[in-house]
Structure formats: C-alpha cells, structure tokens
Amino acid sequence: MNEKLNIGIILGSTREGRVSPAVGEWVKSIADLRDDANYEIVDIKDYELPLLGEGDSPGIVKWNEKLASLDGFVFIVQEYNHSISASLKNALDLAQEPWNNKAAGIVSYGSTGGARAAEHLRGIMGELMIADVRTHPTLSLFLDFKDGEFAPQELHLENVTMMLDQVNSWGKALKTVR
Numbered sequence: 377m378n379e380k381l382n383i384g385i386i387l388g389s390t391r392e393g394r395v396s397p398a399v400g401e402w403v404k405s406i407a408d409l410r411d412d413a414n415y416e417i418v419d420i421k422d423y424e425l426p427l428l429g430e431g432d433s434p435g436i437v438k439w440n441e442k443l444a445s446l447d448g449f450v451f452i453v454q455e456y457n458h459s460i461s462a463s464l465k466n467a468l469d470l471a472q473e474p475w476n477n478k479a480a481g482i483v484s485y486g487s488t489g490g491a492r493a494a495e496h497l498r499g500i501m502g503e504l505m506i507a508d509v510r511t512h513p514t515l516s517l518f519l520d521f522k523d524g525e526f527a528p529q530e531l532h533l534e535n536v537t538m539m540l541d542q543v544n545s546w547g548k549a550l551k552t553v554r
C-alpha cells in the first residue's frame with residue numbers, strides 16, 4: 377500500500393510543431409521534486425495509433441500495456457475547435473479497462489486556458505471511470521507563451537501542486553478498488 381504510484385503525464389497533441397512536450401516537461405519538473413510518485417511522460421505519438429476501427433496494430437497493444445502499468449494520469453490538454461484534439465480522443469477510445477478506477481488531473485492551454493476542451497474531457501472521463509480531480513491549472517496562449525515559446529507564469533505552480541496532491545490522494549484510494 378505504501379508503494380509509490382506510477383503516474384503518466386499524457387501529451388494530448390501529436391501535431392508537428394506542437395508545444396505539448398514543453399508543457400509536459402514543465403509539469404514533470406514540478407512533479408519530480410515531490411518524490412511522492414513515479415512520474416513519466418507518455419507521448420501518444422510514440423505509439424503510432426491507427427484510428428479506432430481501422431485495424432489492429434502493435435501500437436494499440438503497447439498503448440494498453442502502458443496504461444495498465446499506470447495508477448493515475450495528468451492529461452496535457454490543448455484546445456482544438458473548443459474540444460480536445462482528435463489524437464487524444466482516439467487514444468482515449470482505444471482502451472477501456474486500463475483507464476478504469478484511476479485518478480486524473482488536467483493541465484490545459486488555449487486562448488481561454490483550454491477550459492472548454494478540459495470540460496469535454498471531464499465528460500469522457502466519466503464514461504471511462506476515471507476520477508478527475510477538481511484543481512485544474514489553465515495556461516493562456518497569450519500570457520504563458522512568448523513568441524511561441526512556453527514561458528509559464530509563477531502563479532500556476534500552486535495549482536499544479538494542488539492538482540498533483542489530489543491525483544496522488546485519489547490515486548492511492550482507487551488502487552484499493554482495482
């Protein structure tokens with residue numbers, strides 16, 4: 377019971393030139409200072425996932441294995457047309473049980489902090505039986521990026537910390553029901 381949780385920081389965008397790796401690394405750098413869980417970046421792009429229903433692929437098997445090895449998630453969410461990216465939705469659809477009864481937090485970005493995408497993700501997480509925590513750092517494309525480079529304001533640190541506290545707490549609790 378006292379074993380550290382394994383928490384995946386999932387990069388939601390696979391777009392060429394995406395900024396999600398910088399955001400994910402920033403969250404990981406904060407998380408790694410805590411020493412309360414094992415945090416790793418999980419990049420959807422590495423799995424070369426086909427669209428759901430287009431056929432089997434070793435990537436789908438590996439994706440499910442990776443998710444099964446995790447106790448919780450932090451989704452790095454970017455807003456596309458007021459929702460989550462197609463690649464994240466497809467990756468969510470390509471697994472079922474490995475998502476169930478685990479905790480998750482969201483770090484989103486967009487012109488309005490990615491709030492609309494994040495709220496869509498919460499609805500999807502309900503169906504996948506992922507317990508999404510309340511605290512949700514929202515990064516602004518105008519205030520937290522400068523000349524296309526990610527430059528987060530200090531004020532987000534407190535929210536990231538609180539979100540990680542909640543993911544750990546619920547992540548531990550949910551381990552008991554799996």
Ligand SMILES: Cc1cc2nc3c(=O)[nH]c(=O)nc-3n(C[C@H](O)[C@H](O)[C@H](O)COP(=O)(O)O)c2cc1C
Nearest residue numbers: 389391393394395396454455456457458486487488
């Ligand atoms: C097709 C498309 C639609 C977008 N729609 C939105 C949107 O609805 N709201 C928003 O805040 N940003 C929107 N954006 C801006 C993206 O959030 C921004 O480009 C962000 O950097 C994408 O994340 P990524 O670089 O990690 O892929 C859109 C970008 C694209 C290419």
